[in-house]
Amino acid sequence: MAARWLADGHHVVGVVRGSQHAEELQREGIEPLIADVTRPESLTALPPAETVLYCVGHRPRDGGVRWAVYVDGLKAVLDVLTPATRRVIYASSTGVFGQTDGSWVDEDTPCRPSREAGQAFLAAEQLLAEHRLADRAIILRLAGLYGPGRLPRKTDLLAGKPIPAPSGGYLNLIHADDAAAVVMAAEQRAKPPRTYIVSDGHPVQRRTYYAGLAERLAVPLPRFIDPPPNAPVAVRATADKRASNERMVAELGVRLLYPSIDEFWTSADAASLG
Numbered sequence: 001m002a003a004r005w006l007a008d009g010h011h012v013v014g015v016v017r018g019s020q021h022a023e024e025l026q027r028e029g030i031e032p033l034i035a036d037v038t039r040p041e042s043l044t045a046l047p048p049a050e051t052v053l054y055c056v057g058h059r060p061r062d063g064g065v066r067w068a069v070y071v072d073g074l075k076a077v078l079d080v081l082t083p084a085t086r087r088v089i090y091a092s093s094t095g096v097f098g099q100t101d102g103s104w105v106d107e108d109t110p111c112r113p114s115r116e117a118g119q120a121f122l123a124a125e126q127l128l129a130e131h132r133l134a135d136r137a138i139i140l141r142l143a144g145l146y147g148p149g150r151l152p153r154k155t156d157l158l159a160g161k162p163i164p165a166p167s168g169g170y171l172n173l174i175h176a177d178d179a180a181a182v183v184m185a186a187e188q189r190a191k192p193p194r195t196y197i198v199s200d201g202h203p204v205q206r207r208t209y210y211a212g213l214a215e216r217l218a219v220p221l222p223r224f225i226d227p228p229p230n231a232p233v234a235v236r237a238t239a240d241k242r243a244s245n246e247r248m249v250a251e252l253g254v255r256l257l258y259p260s261i262d263e264f265w266t267s268a269d270a271a272s273l274g
Contacts, residue, residue, distance in 0.1 A: 001053060001180050002030050013047055037073030046077070048084035051187055055091035058117075070120040071127060078131050087187055088133050092141045094172055094197060096122040099241035102170055106244040107141075107195050115235050129193065138190045143172035143199035143243055145179055146261075148269045153210065157219050163210060164227035165237035170203040172243040175258040185252040196252070201245035202260035212265050216273045 002012045006029050014030045015037075016022050022032035035042040037056055054077060058069045074090070081088070095118035096111040113119045128137045144152065153163060174182075182198045190196070210222050227233045248254060258264045 001055075001183055002028065004180055004184055006030070013049065015046075037076055038068045040076040040079070043076055043080050046080055048082045050084065051087040051089065052077070052081060052085055053089045053091065053183065066117055066120040067123070070117075070124045074124045075127055075131075078128070078133055081133060085133065086136060087138060087192065088128065088136050089138045089140060089183060089186060090124065090128055092121045092125055092139050093118065094141050094143050094199065094241070094243050095239075096125065096141060097241050097243075098239075100238050102240045102242060104242045104244055105197075107197060107247055115239075125195075134193055137193045138186050139193075139195040140183065140186060141195065141197045141243075142179060143174045143197070145176050146173055146264070147176040148272075150176060151213060151273070153222075154213065154217065154273075157210070157214055157217055157222055160219070162223040162225045163206075164225055164231070164233050165206060166226075167205075167207040167224040169206050169237070169240040170242050171206055171209050172199045172203050172241070173209075173261055174199050175256070175264060178254070178256045178258055181256075182248060182252060182254050185254050189252050194251075196248045197243050197245055198248060199243040199245045200256055200258060200260055201243075201249070202262075203242040204261050209261060212261065213273075216265060216270050 002014055005012045012030050013033055014025045015033050015035050016025060017034065017036050019034065022034055025032040033045060035045065037043070054074055056069055056073060058066045078088070095115060096113050097105045097109060098112040098114045098118065099105060111122050113122055125139050128134060128139065146152065156163065178200065179198055182196070186196065207224070214221050227237055258267070264270050
């Protein structure tokens with residue numbers, strides 16, 4: 001996103017927690033700001049911004065809980081934003097849905113997440129909807145991001161490890177470049193407050209996705225095993241839904257580079273994976 005905004009001539013500020021990442025941003029032409037959303041006192045230096053994209057990940061190895069990052073962190077940022085902010089774009093997740101039966105979901109489907117991450121994302125959405133900046137909010141419920149350098153279970157397949165999940169069940173995906181294009185389109189065309197599912201609209205069975213990846217990596221087809229019952233992956237493996245992107249396509253007019261994973265598998269980027 002930063003690269004796209006820079007290409008359009010915008011000044012971009014990126015928030016990071018450490019000097020190493022700050023130097024990386026600076027080399028890319030992004031003004032770095034060292035701060036931490038879990039420490040509100042560190043956010044007072046946030047500059048006025050016309051568009052704010054809140055896209056913050058949680059890494060368990062860093063300690064803390066998702067709630068502190070996804071919910072409390074969002075509130076801390078919202079509370080220091082100035083009236084200059086015209087758009088607040090929140091990167092949520094299709095994990096807010098809790099379906100396990102393969103049914104289709106859209107933006108009007110009731111959200112009943114069973115996983116901690118989905119519950120935190122939903123709480124953050126609700127927080128934003130009740131904030132003073134709610135009339136400027138755009139919520140993007142992102143499906144699973146993929147692309148070069150970001151392919152789920154690639155390392156496991158190369159190592160010949162089994163996949164701890166059922167072979168059935170749908171995966172909802174969106175290429176990272178297409179997701180960035182949706183953010184740009186939402187900034188320019190969405191009429192907040194508005195929520196969009198960001199997906200390619202062509203869910204793929206888990207076995208089909210991994211078969212395609214294995215073929216590109218030139219490795220044997222994976223085995224699927226039941227995950228340990230108390231492991232986080234066990235809850236994730238029960239998720240089974242198909243995410244509709246009809247609103248995204250109709251209202252934002254985005255033409256996806258990869259309308260399904262099939263287009264990626266036949267692309268030059270996929271050809272170079274092996």
